[in-house]
């Protein structure tokens with residue numbers, strides 16, 4: 238239960254970190270909060286040659302409002318995402334989701350960038366970020382680009398971020414952030430990874446008509462993802478019981494759960510439907 | 525690498541892959557911090573890093589550089605008088621084998637630091653970060669409740 242030897246680097250600028258990640262012929266990994274990578278290294282499921290500790294890279298920090306977006310640095314700890322005044326005010330869904338992660342001793346270390354890059358299929362922040370329509374800024378020694386969150390996840394524990402790229406920041410539209418939201422998850426014990434997670438945002442006009450909606454789920458087999466048909470089942474309706482049932486049926490079509498120690502396929506399907514219903518109800522109630 | 529542990533500063537020369545829990549136990553002889561699961565789940569290795577609770581099995585030695593660490597050895601007062609929270613654990617039989625106790629104490633201390641009058645549910649939620657195979661948790665919750673402001677053992 239001890240990690241294999243590695244070479245440790247602690248760059249103090251983004252450029253220096255990206256140069257280290259660009260090196261050929263050695264397996265180089267970024268270390269953010271270490272709450273997913275270090276368990277894998279202790280179990281020797283990961284054995285990087287070089288570890289690039291991001292902790293001293295100032296460009297990866299900070300939470301700020303710029304125009305119609307809130308920008309959150311990749312190195313922002315879950316505890317900060319859960320408690321920061323700007324996040325709580327402008328992106329309450331994200332703050333709410335962050336509180337559900339593990340325990341305080343995990344949240345004081347784990348980071349937003351690490352959670353998105355690790356891409357656990359049932360992690361909270363990926364699902365909340367999908368529902369909010371985030372944009373992910375990545376950079377490498379080759380240049381910078383932006384990945385829409387819907388194109389970030391590429392199967393369980395896999396993303397479209399290249400090995401030499403770093404997530405620098407995540408940008409969230411304030412417009413989606415201010416919508417009423419719902420969030421529901423099923424975990425065996427408090428602080429455990431969820432089996433299934435659902436997040437919903439609704440935009441409702443004065444007459445109760447639904448103008449826009451997003452429905453995102455995790456822990457449903459494959460990557461966490463947006464369920465477009467479920468959102469479309471709600472848009473243009475008054476979110477009456479028939480529309481909700483249609484949305485839930487779309488979720489049932491979209492999930493591909495796999496049976497494991499924690500639940501059968503039928504159980505996981507039932508939970509995805511139930512959590513979707515709960516998240517929609519919470520979003521409606523919050524209006 | 526330099527760090528401060530329980531108020532004493534140390535200079536160490538260690539391999540980067542050495543876990544913080546092993547630095548404390550093996551290099552510094554502070555064996556109060558226990559290594560259980562070594563993958564972040566059990567909480568036995570919980571320490572305070574710059575005042576915040578962290579898993580010392582998920583930190584590498586160089587990540588302690590320039591930081592302030594507090595371990596269970598740092599709780600007792602001058603003359604080795606036990607910290608009120610430790611006394612309360614004793615009074616309420618909040619430990620049996622004691623393996624989980626250092627992590628429980630530091631987790632509870634962190635909770636009482638920012639919430640001096642927690643409800644029983646809040647105590648249970650905070651302690652859910654730490655596993656205990658002996659006590660059934662009730663006495664640990666009792667001990668922490670009794671240490672909250674106004675209890676017999678004032679930790680604030």
Ligand SMILES: Cc1cc2nc3c(=O)[nH]c(=O)nc-3n(C[C@H](O)[C@H](O)[C@H](O)COP(=O)(O)OP(=O)(O)OC[C@H]3O[C@@H](n4cnc5c(N)ncnc54)[C@H](O)[C@@H]3O)c2cc1C
Nearest residue numbers: 269270271272273274339347348350351352354360404564
């Ligand atoms: C006991 C326990 C319980 C937990 N419970 C939950 C839970 O309930 N929900 C949940 O969502 N998570 C949970 N976690 C995981 C936690 O949220 C992690 O913090 C998160 O998954 C990874 O973030 P990190 O900063 O720790 O990343 P690290 O572990 O440092 O890195 C993870 C991966 O991401 C890469 N990476 C890190 N930062 C970047 C970046 N900026 N750009 C590109 N790649 C990067 C690393 O190279 C590595 O491959 C738990 C962890 C533990 C130990």
Ligand code: FES
Nearest residue numbers: 560561562567581
């Ligand atoms: S030994 Fe660190 S959490 Fe179990």
Ligand code: FES
Nearest residue numbers: 620624656657658
């Ligand atoms: S007292 Fe034995 S594990 Fe808690």
